[in-house]
Amino acid sequence: MNIAPSPNPSSDTDSSALADAWKYSLEAAGPAASSVLAGLAEGHAAELAAHFYKIMMNDARASRSMSHDQVRVRLQPAMQRWVRDLLRASTADVEQLIANQRVIGDVHARVGIPVDLVTRGTRVLKQRLFQLIGEHAGHSETAHAAIASLTASFDIALEGMTLAYSNARERSSRTDAAYRLFSLVQNVSTERERQRALLLDWENTLLYALAAQGDMGGFQTLARSEFGLWFNHKGIPSFGESSETRQISALINEVDQLLQHTLQQESDPAVRTARLQDVRSKVSQVRSLLGMLFERIGELDAGCDALTNLLNRRFLPTVLRREIELAEKSSGSFGVLLLDLDHFKAINDTHGHEAGDRALQHVAGILSQFTRGSDYVFRYGGEEFVVVLVAVEARQAMVIADGLCRRMAETPVVLADGQLLEISASIGVALYDGHPDYERVMARADAAMYQAKKQGRNRVVLGSDALPAAPGRNALRRD
Incomplete structure (x- = not known):
């Protein structure tokens, strides 16, 4: 039903070079070294996966992206398979392994896992594996060949991931930039007037509520108003992060704090009136900054479906x-x-x-x-x-x-x-x-x-x- 991404020719060329290097390192290792690595795959994959995520989850950036339950139920078993696949790799497996690393790199880019965390994890895995090779093969030529083969496999796998990660992030950056240009506002003048009207309607509702001397507890904050939701979810990504969008966000927050801490708790009409003027002044600044942002937007059609205009x-x-x-x-x-x-x-x-x-x-x-x-x-x-x-x-x-x-x-x-x-x-x-x-x-x-x-x-x-x-x-x- 959905369309998968078409291959990038430059990526295919790079993948071919990685595959050649990986095959060469596997052939150079010899059967004895390959047997040592295969034995480690069978006996230590679970331990290595647990060690990897223990290191990862110590970093706050990783813990924001994944929970301990996700690690235990889904990610740790996947890491075990990844370790086993690399340690048991043969020359016949290399093309599929390269493709797998590209998929992993795409996922890391999509989720936003920093590259340095993955690099750190693979580094500690290699260090642990070096220790295990020493325990199983001592300092023999077989051990040295196993270490050389292991290092090449991990480094090439990481290089394949990083290549895919970089390409995916570059695609995302281009799309995000196009998105800001397109701005999701197909008719600038209509959208500008609509948002001005929503802002004015919110202000008039506030004036009415204050004039009625009613309870302000149920009054909708500016951030949660239809204008506030539009600005936060569409306005900022459409206009792009700028000093104006940051000022508008700060003004919205200041308005809501005034409403919460002063207007809802203050019964003196004179004080309420003075604070109301502060609110109206800030809303006026929002309106002015919004006009400046709309003036910068052109009407671009890229990204719009021609038949439905969606x-x-x-x-x-x-x-x-x-x-x-x-x-x-x-x-x-x-x-x-x-x-x-x-x-x-x-x-x-x-x-x-x-x-x-x-x-x-x-x-x-x-x-x-x-x-x-x-x-x-x-x-x-x-x-x-x-x-x-x-x-x-x-x-x-x-x-x-x-x-x-x-x-x-x-x-x-x-x-x-x-x-x-x-x-x-x-x-x-x-x-x-x-x-x-x-x-x-x-x-x-x-x-x-x-x-x-x-x-x-x-x-x-x-x-x-x-x-x-x-x-x-x-x-x-x-x-």
């Missing part, structure tokens, strides 16, 4: 990485909806491709109209759509998904001849679970959508790790 999947990894970062900072969550139109092939076969295009545009309109301005709507490919719901928990995500599913079923498509075409969609919902790899949340949404299809279509299913994986799923394309 985002295409190019920027989905960028958005998901950003939402994971925000969720980690705030201890919050976000949701992903994966929608697939039901019986879409039958629509094209029965009514023609023009009707299919109308159906896609119709669904895009519903998704855009009935999601919040801070959310993201993508045409994922074919008849599939993705909605990223920012700052939501499971219950809220399910309410939104059920509403979208119902609206599509209740709102037929009007064809060119006036005929009404009923449509429906199967929707998989997945919530961010704290794992730093965005592929995990996408895989759960995909599995849930597949279950919605199996259960009869026109329904919503909440994803979980207990659901079987959807057949045929590949990784997100990383342009």
Whole structure:
């Protein structure tokens, strides 16, 4: 269903050179040294994997990216396999081993594991293995050959990982830069006026609440307002980090602190009025800085689906990485909806491709109209759509998904001849679970959508790790 990344020609050339070097070192080791390493693979892989993650988890950067349960249940067994594969490697295994290192490097880049942590881990593994070789083979020529072969295998594997890591990070950086240029604001003037209106509406609501001398306890903070959510989840990544975006973030925080510590606790009307002027002054500064940022944005079409005018999947990894970062900072969550139109092939076969295009545009309109301005709507490919719901928990995500599913079923498509075409969609919902790899949340949404299809279509299913994986799923394309 999804498209895997196409190979990079320069990477293939580099991989070929690594493979030649690896084969040469294995041939030079000889059978006796290979036998020593294979014996260590059988007897010490578990110990070595545990040692590796003990070193890794002592670093705060690693512990932020992975939990002890993840290490015990999933990562440590994978590391055991990696150690065994390298220690038992033969020349016939080398091409597959090189490919495996490239996959590992891609995952490290996607999750954000620093290269120096991986380098440190492999260094301590080699040191431990040198000790074990000495215990098993002493200082013989076989021991020296085993150490030379081991060093070459680990260094070449690490080089292959690092090459893939660098390429993946470079692709991500290019996409992130394009994303900022595109800015997710297809119509600058319309979006600028919309955000100004939202900011003004929040300010007017505040004035009304203060004038009524009511309890401010239930008043929505500026950060949690529709404008605040838009700015944090779309504005900052769209405009890019700058002194203006940092100033706006600081002003929003100052406004909310004033509301929390002064306006909610102060009953003297004169003091409340004075503090209100402080709030209005800061909101005015936000409005001015926002205008400056919008003036810098041009209307770029790259990254926009031509048929539906939604985002295409190019920027989905960028958005998901950003939402994971925000969720980690705030201890919050976000949701992903994966929608697939039901019986879409039958629509094209029965009514023609023009009707299919109308159906896609119709669904895009519903998704855009009935999601919040801070959310993201993508045409994922074919008849599939993705909605990223920012700052939501499971219950809220399910309410939104059920509403979208119902609206599509209740709102037929009007064809060119006036005929009404009923449509429906199967929707998989997945919530961010704290794992730093965005592929995990996408895989759960995909599995849930597949279950919605199996259960009869026109329904919503909440994803979980207990659901079987959807057949045929590949990784997100990383342009």
